[in-house]
Amino acid sequence: MIIVNYWPQAEYENPGHIPGAVCFVPKVDLKSDAKMKYLPADKTIVMYCYTGQTFAQVTAYLQLLGYDVKSLLYGVNGFAYNALAAHKYKAPINNYSAIIVK
Numbered sequence: 001m002i003i004v005n006y007w008p009q010a011e012y013e014n015p016g017h018i019p020g021a022v023c024f025v026p027k028v029d030l031k032s033d034a035k036m037k038y039l040p041a042d043k044t045i046v047m048y049c050y051t052g053q054t055f056a057q058v059t060a061y062l063q064l065l066g067y068d069v070k071s072l073l074y075g076v077n078g079f080a081y082n083a084l085a086a087h088k089y090k091a092p093i094n095n096y097s098a099i100i101v102k
Contacts, residue, residue, distance in 0.1 A: 001046060002022065002044075002045050003018050003022070003046045003048075003055070004022050004023075004024050004045060004047040005017045005018065005021040005022065005045070005048060006024050006048065006058065007023065007026070007028065007050070008025055008055065009023055009025060015080070016037040021023060021048075024047075027088055030061075038077060039062070041066065044068045045062070045067055046071075046072055047070075048072035048076055049076070050077055051074060051077045051080075052071055052072065052073060052082070054075075055071050055072075055075065056071055059071045059080070
């Protein structure tokens with residue numbers, strides 16, 4: 001399995017990301033052959049963004065290409081709401097906890 005963070009590089013670094021997650025910059029890296037080689041065709045790919053809305057569209061696109069892609073429920077908002085000072089979205093209904101690193 002591979003975890004992909006679908007954020008700009010600066011936000012991958014601050015507020016941070018799931019340990020081991022690879023950063024894919026929106027509107028850039030999915031167009032890059034060099035970056036696409038990081039997406040394994042034989043493993044599950046879990047991708048996340050801020051709330052899950054943006055990545056739902058990317059998930060559908062990659063599934064059409066044959067990748068086994070899952071979208072992380074509620075995105076980072078689902079497990080690190082308080083760390084998103086610059087992006088205060090509505091708090092998720094459930095409280096999922098996880099560790100993010102900088």
